[in-house]
Amino acid sequence: MAFLFGCEGVHLEYPTKKVLDNVTLGVHEGDRIGIVGQNGDGKSTLLGVLASTVEPEDGLVRRTRGLRIGMLAQRDSLDDEATVERAVVGDTPEYVWAGDARVREVIAALIADIDWQAQVGTLSGGQRRRVDLTRLLIGDWDVLMLDEPTNHLDMHAIAWLASYLNRRWPKGTGALLTVTHDRWFLDEVANAMWEVHDGAVDPFEGGYSAYVLQRVERDRVAQVTEQKRKNLMRKELAWLSRGARARSTKPKFHMALAQELIAGEPPVRNTLELRAMAMQRLGKQCVSLTRVTERFGDKTVLDNVDWTVGPGDRVGILGENGAGKTTLLKIVQGAIKPDSGFVKIGKTVKFAVLSQRLDELEEMSKYRVTEVLSRYRTRVVVDGKETTPAKLLERLGFSSRHLYTRICDLSGGQKRRLQLLLILLDEPNVLILDEPGNDLDTDMLAVLEDLLDTWAGTLVMVTHDRYLMERVTDDQYALIDGKVRHCPRGVDEYLELLAERDAASGSGRTFADVTGRGGAADAPQTAAPAAGTSPMLSNAELRDMKKRLASLNKKMGTAAKRVEDKQAEMDAADPTDFVRLGELQAELDALRAAKEELEDEWLELADALSVE
Template identity: 55%
Template sequence: MAHLLGAEALHLEVPTKTVFDSVTLGVGEGDRIGIVGRNGDGKSSLLMMLAGRREPDSGKVTLRGGTTIGVLDQADAFEPGATVGRTVVGDREEYEWAGDPQARDVIAGLISDLDWDAPLDALSGGQRRRVALARLLVQQFDILFLDEPTNHLDVEGIAWLADHLKRRWPRGQGALLVVTHDRWFLDEVCTTTWEVHDRIVEPFEGGYAAYILQRVERDRQAATIEQKRQNLARKELAWLRRGAPARTSKPKFRIDAANELIADVPEIRDRVSLQSMAVARLGKEVVNLVEAGVAYDGRVILDGVDWLLAPGERTGILGVNGAGKSTLLGLISGAVEPTSGRVKRGKTVQVATLTQRLDELEEHLQDPVRTVIAGLRTSFTVGSGSKAQELTPGQLLERMGFTSAQLSTPVKDLSGGQKRRLQLLLILLDQPNVLILDEPTNDLDTDMLAAMEDLLDSWPGTLIVVSHDRYFLERVTDQQYAILGRRLRHLPGGVDQYLELRAAEESAAAAAPTPAAAPGGAGPAGGASAGSATGPASAPALSGAERRAAEKELAAVERKMERLQRDAEQARTALASMDQSDYTALNAEMTKITALEDEVAALEERWLELSAELE
């Protein structure tokens, strides 16, 4: 493997601490490196030193002659008055960039929906991020340095970026270094993981899942080190091995070693106990949406939404920006009234929403953290049944990564991640029984995300999550829905099914007749058209009779799945209200539920096959 870049004895200090002390690293052709670590430990500083954007206090970085590097910063900086097209392709003529397959692919994947001549000042944060990525990726580089590339991207954008980076260079060529908190992205793209901690950089083979296994092994060998961190990592490894979507079929780490490490780790959630507690707190009726719709100024946002939220339900919501996710959350919380249909809430329902705006902290900005929590509840129950334990707010803060010294810090001086954790704590101490999380992973590192997930595992209520962080969404929820065509659709196949449905929508839209192109043919639409020519060939079309038969079977499968899922949900609700000491009856009921879930799983496979045939 040819050497591209080397760093020798890097030392870096900031006014309050030493960030790195004599760090030596190397990057070679074919490396795909993910950089992880806690906020403030120096991940971005390391990336910028290696990229030549920041000088170390001592040590040196050497680059092989002729090696080119491209850098994506966390902040998207553009020239004043710049437009989308000029920012992405510069002064190149259309025939130049349109003749480059890579440039066409990037433009089609990231900015085909944007006006080529739109000023960047008029774009949203997510749109500006896509323009910044496109500007970088249309160029040719030997090494790419990406600092939080998935920020502001939706699930589709993240999936496209992962696929592009995997295809960007031939095997064994080019190099990628990426700092991100998106664990799905790390696992999908990276073959090596560097953990930044305690002034050093520790390398691990493999992506995020492999890194978790090796970290557990490391911590187990030194059992006295970071005991709490070890337990969280082992719990996360248990989830990764026991059925995380799209991971169990990929042997990214040694299966026998993983199974041995998690042998004594229980299931991440005690669903029976949580269901029982949820029914006790909520009753059997939570929030029912019946033919609910919302329209503003003649524009329909949601239409005919039917959804009966059950006690203890844990659901993730997917949809493109502007699809109506926030409107749906507003219907559930009561912040939005339906313009058609109705919304019915149970009498005991108490909804709390973790917003993206940190509203709960506004009145406390000048107060120390200790003062903020002093007037709250004296205890918080974590876990259920015999495993339940009472934690004080201070203990809960410690569990969420706060040190005792930080209790005296004014809220305004906390980092973004610390404010996010404090915001969640304030909401949980209010003891809601329906919790809505709107992009809860912003500003959190991977360890703090694991701590939040651990806390939510023992939260006994109905949980609704909107997040572009695929790993978090799959980890804390048991099912996913999507807003497609102004309606709410259940996704038996999870995020993968959502991406397939969105790809089918895009293909149908591209195949629809369009007005004649404007003179000159310049702009991203032309790029998207050219890029689509490089996509996979479509499957042979079904005959009319075959299509009708497939559509009929698909409808029958959907009806049967809905019925079985309803039966399973009723059985789980009944299980929660049964005598918990009658083990024979409980076992019989669990056997019945398992059989129903197995039948649903088989039907989901057939549903996916039929959907693929009909695309």
């Protein structure tokens, strides 16, 4: 694989912290690298150094001549006075960008709900983020560097983004570096991982799952090594020296090793035991919704919904941005009364809510952490063991010095963890979490999950973090078109329901919907078609074309997967077996031809829809 760019002996430190210490890294064609590490350890700084937006104190940054690097920073540099159209496509002529199927796909997938002519300065933070991501993705780059690309995206958009990045470049070309706390996304797009910690960057093979496996193995080896070191026997030390070198040459970690590492590990939680404990605290009644309807203006958020949350249930709510998930949470806790229907809340229910905002802590911002903890009980029981709030806070990543820090001086992630602890210290029996993973790095997310595993009570959670959703909850429900639908197969089933809905109703996001270019509503209803042109399509024909477009999208994905599988089979074949290679090449050519036919048909339909 050809070298693209990298750094050599890079050193960078700030007055209070050494961020990068003699770091040497290289990125080659075909690399898809996920970057993880604790908040503040230097992940974004590393991206900045490699992109040449941050100057290191020592060392070199090298790149091949003419390399085009696109960077998505955590803060955009969009012009507030510009329209969304200008921010996305700039001065590029309309016939150029509107005629590009890839550009149309990105615009329709990410900013379908944003006015194409709106000023950037009037947009919310999440909308600006999506406009900036759209601007980047439609560009022609050899390398993409993405800093938290999944922020402000719902699960549907995150799944699309992962699919798009996986097919953006032909196999073995281009390069992707992404900093994100979304572990499902990392598993989907990354073939290597970099862990940034203590001024160093450790490389790992594979996606997030492989990275976790290798970290567990590394920690196990370190523990064994420390155990042996304490034994002071010369023979044992000599054996250890040889064994450590042998282990470090192991190239990959396979499933057999994974099974060996987790053989003695109990299930993450005993569901039956937790439900029994919840029944004792809650009784048989938790929350029940009967024929509940809620509207905002002309939009029906909940449409005659019947739904029950029982004692000990661990429920995840899925839905697109704006579907009404937060409204449903407020109705469940009795914060708002629905337009019609009944909400029955058990007499023993005690709610606690972790909201997206940190307003609850703002009132205590001038106090130190230890002063706030002193208002609560000095002893709490977690996982059947008695402990103190301070010890529980240590479990959530706080050191002893943080206990004397003022609330206003804590980071966003620290505030969120402290807020969760204070909620648990109130001893609720129904916990409602709205995006609990915000501002948390991957290690802290694992700590949060471990803590929630031991909590005996009813849990209702909304999050766009697919990994967190599937890890913490036992049942997932989708809020689609005002209905609450159970998804026994989890997020995969939810995404399938969205695809079926869009295909059946023709409501899929289209390029014409976003830009308003050539929409049927723009043409005079009485105008006759010009000579030599096709008459305007009827609504039924438009719906049929959109269904075909959605179907073709699925077929194109399947065709692309078949081409990749056949290419992999050819790569693995015996290079001296020319007969077999010839057969595989013929099969590969046929698959590519079929894929191109689908793409041509898709382009024709997309062009027809954009014209209409």
